[in-house]
Amino acid sequence: MPFRCDVFSESAGRFHGRDLLADPTPRVVECRSTAPALVLGSGQRFDAVDADACERGGVDVVRRRSGGGAVHVASDTMVWFDVVVPADDPRFVPVASDVTRSMRWLGDNVATALTTLGVDDVGVHDGPMDCAEWCRLICFAGIAPGEIVLGGTKLVGISQRRTRSGARFQCAVHTRWSPASTIELLRTPRPAVEELRDVATVDVSVARALPAALVAVLDAL
Numbered sequence: 001m002p003f004r005c006d007v008f009s010e011s012a013g014r015f016h017g018r019d020l021l022a023d024p025t026p027r028v029v030e031c032r033s034t035a036p037a038l039v040l041g042s043g044q045r046f047d048a049v050d051a052d053a054c055e056r057g058g059v060d061v062v063r064r065r066s067g068g069g070a071v072h073v074a075s076d077t078m079v080w081f082d083v084v085v086p087a088d089d090p091r092f093v094p095v096a097s098d099v100t101r102s103m104r105w106l107g108d109n110v111a112t113a114l115t116t117l118g119v120d121d122v123g124v125h126d127g128p129m130d131c132a133e134w135c136r137l138i139c140f141a142g143i144a145p146g147e148i149v150l151g152g153t154k155l156v157g158i159s160q161r162r163t164r165s166g167a168r169f170q171c172a173v174h175t176r177w178s179p180a181s182t183i184e185l186l187r188t189p190r191p192a193v194e195e196l197r198d199v200a201t202v203d204v205s206v207a208r209a210l211p212a213a214l215v216a217v218l219d220a221l
Helices: 012-016 051-056 099-116 179-183 204-219
Strands: 004-010 027-033 037-040 060-063 071-073 078-086 122-124 148-150 153-163 166-174
Touching (some): 004 204, 078 204
Parallel strands (some): 037 060
Antiparallel strands (some): 037 071, 078 166, 122 148
16 A cells, blocks of 8 residues: 655644544654644653743643653744554564664665755664663654664654554654754753754755655655
């Protein structure tokens, strides 16, 4: 079955509440968030959030169904897309039973898609979790197996939720990295800007083209 490319323009909370795995169709689904949001990993507590700062900034606070640290979603600084793969998809079956291998499987395909868009020097993190001091709080403070690096710097963050039906990978790529905008939404203890590692970015046109380019790569497997 070919991959499909879907786009939802809605709040991050509504999008992350969708049970995309209920539909056994392989697809790449982009969320164009209609409002800024701080998206927490499935294991994070809401008391890590500065609720007053979020309210003042009009930032929704939601929790996604996959793990990892917080991500500040803003339509003018990043592209967020999910990759939904049924467990019995023949392209996915060889890695479906292993969380780390499946992350690397997706990472390899995202890296290939970026190469087709003219992004050079991309690679896939093939080692164990590279967790800096604040990576459990902020997603882009660490590098997980399968995530994409550009010149050695993290470019695409990936988290994963698995059920018997398949896997839902949640991916984010920045067009502009503004760590202060994330930090100011969190309670102390929180890092200073200079404590966070650099994050790589791509041009808006590349980020917007990435979901469709990934569909083409996955369909060619």
